[in-house]
Amino acid sequence: MDVERLADEVDDRLVGADAQLATAHPGDAPGRQPVHTVYVPAHAYTAGTVTEWGSAARAALAEHGSTPAELAAAFDLPEVSVKQVYDRVGAKLLREPVEDLRIDFEDGYGNRPDSEEDGAARAAATSLAAAVAAGDGAPFCGIRFKSLEAPTRRRGVRTLALFLDALGPLPAGFVVTLPKVTSVAQVEAMVTLTEQLERGCGYTERSLRFEIQVETPQSILGADGTALVARMIHAAAGRCTALHYGTYDYSAACGISAAFQSMDHPAADHAKAVMQVAAAGTGVRLSDGSTNVLPVGDRDAVRAAWRLHRRLVRRSLERGFYQGWDLHPAQLPSRYLAVYSFYRAGLVEAADRLRNYLARLDSGFLDEPATARAMASYLARGLDCGAVDETELRDLSAIDRDTLDRLVRRDAVA
Known part of the structure; x- marks a missing residue:
């Protein structure tokens, strides 16, 4: 038997599949992935937002967990386990309280008169540029604009264009969030949009990248019965950096009542399992969603919200979702406690x-x-x-x- 000839035939048969695999699944993306994304409504964002969040987070820690013993009691954890990370968490809140910041013109901002949103887009971009120049920004940043669904499409495109025009050079780690995606065609349109914006703003080719928010059932299961999120990744032409799960939009669209909408609902786990398989080996990263139970109010309310947040963050980490959303400065202590404990354990x-x-x-x-x-x-x-x-x-x-x-x-x- 001519083994070499046989191997040549197999090589010839599989050369196309080899090339397709190398292109579609190049492996994990290099470099750092932030542990969270902080969402700040555009009207509330200023050049000092990151600093202000750090101060507020440290104040919450001082009020409700001023010592390892007090923080351990807040989380119902052994004091010895909290001692291992307590100083590191405090240092993180001082040095780098926010790893990734997204200026939100979508749900967090709402629908406003065009003139108001135009002004907010320019103002937010100017503030971001100032924060970056002063060294007061986050290592990663970006903007979430309104979706490419028909009712919000033109407003979203205009906001993104005005923001980038006022921003100037792209900061390091800048990414655009594409929300409420319902079709592969929207991702293809986003590729065209980013190409045009790059040329219009004088950016380097392929420097404007985006993440896809998975917050509609259509992105998980299309009308043809296929997992559209997998097709969306490859339709992004290498511009998609991550898939972000949207807890509440997705849950509501699946008919789950408000009291039971959560990152650990079975419907959420199903969606995230599909996302995880679709993204594996593509270089596209994953982010879990958020909990809207905020650590505000009296001590009991803050501690209950902290325990919930820590449990959910730890659960995500164990399942291979190394990033999530934070919505309030007082969530930062529980975020970093959970993250640091996970990596040190x-x-x-x-x-x-x-x-x-x-x-x-x-x-x-x-x-x-x-x-x-x-x-x-x-x-x-x-x-x-x-x-x-x-x-x-x-x-x-x-x-x-x-x-x-x-x-x-x-x-x-x-």
Whole structure:
């Protein structure tokens, strides 16, 4: 048997499939992913918003969790577990309280006279540019404009164009949020829109990117019975950075009554499972939604909302959704407590297993290359958000950041 000839025939048969796989599923996106997106209504946004959110978050922590023991009581957690992250959470709220900020012209802003929204678009862009120039912005930022559904389409396009015209150069990490998507055609139209806006604003080609909000049943299951969200990713021509789940619009559209609309409802889990499979290997990231139970009012109300938020954030992290929405400054302490606890809880084991894997030592686990990459990604995410620092990672794993990044990119895992 001529094995070489047989292999050549198989190669010839699969060359098209190989090329399609490489194009459609290039692997995970490189670089940092924010742990959350903060949504601020456009009329409430100023150049000082990030600073103000940090101050308000620290005030909430001081009022309801001024010591590790008090914060542990607020969350019904062992004090020893809170002590491990307490100082880090406080430092984060001072250094970088908001990782990703979205200026919202959609539901958070509402429908207003055209002249008012025109002015708000220009003012918000000017404020964002000023915040970035002063070093007071978030590492990631962007705008959510009104959807491309027929009733809001023209207003949304106008707001986006006016905002970008007033903004000037795109800040690092800038992204546009496309909400309430109901068809692949809307994503294709968004590609054309971003191309035209790039040319009109003098931006570098393909620099204007967008995320798709999955908040309609049509994006999960189309009239033809297919998962349209998968087709939307590929229709975005490489411009889609993430899929963001919209808790309340999606739940309401599925007929779920207000009292039961939540990130952990079975309908939400189904939608997010479809999103997760559709995005896997495409370089498109995932974000969970929000809880609208805000930590405001008396101490009991704040603590109850904190416990709910922490539980939901932890649940999302365990399910592979490493980002979510925050709607109020007092949600930042519970966000970072949940995130930091998640990354520190598995730090020692992940570092030990990865070190043993690379050294080909017996660790009691039969880890495969894909698992090694997952552990490297877990450790890298912990570093990115501040839950872990490079010195302790090197001490635990004998791996530096450059090596870790190569592992995440599959350069050093075999």
